[in-house]
Amino acid sequence: MSAIDTNRVLSGAGSFGIFSRIRAAVVAWNEARVTRNALSRLSDRELDDIGLCRADIDQVARGR
Numbered sequence: 001m002s003a004i005d006t007n008r009v010l011s012g013a014g015s016f017g018i019f020s021r022i023r024a025a026v027v028a029w030n031e032a033r034v035t036r037n038a039l040s041r042l043s044d045r046e047l048d049d050i051g052l053c054r055a056d057i058d059q060v061a062r063g064r
Contacts, residue, residue: 036061 039047039057047053052060 032061032063 036057039052039060044054047056
């Protein structure tokens with residue numbers, strides 16, 4: 001006797017899933033860009049006040 005598995009796991013509903021992942025990536029990139037620009041405008045003294053240095057800006061912007 002054979003059995004047919006009728007349960008399916010949808011991994012993103014086709015092209016809609018692809019577009020939502022692309023949109024999420026663009027949103028994350030833009031948020032990192034805005035954060036990077038805001039931190040870059042701060043003086044070294046202001047960065048030091050919040051416990052950062054210029055070398056930390058990229059990592060903070062990427063959320064690491």
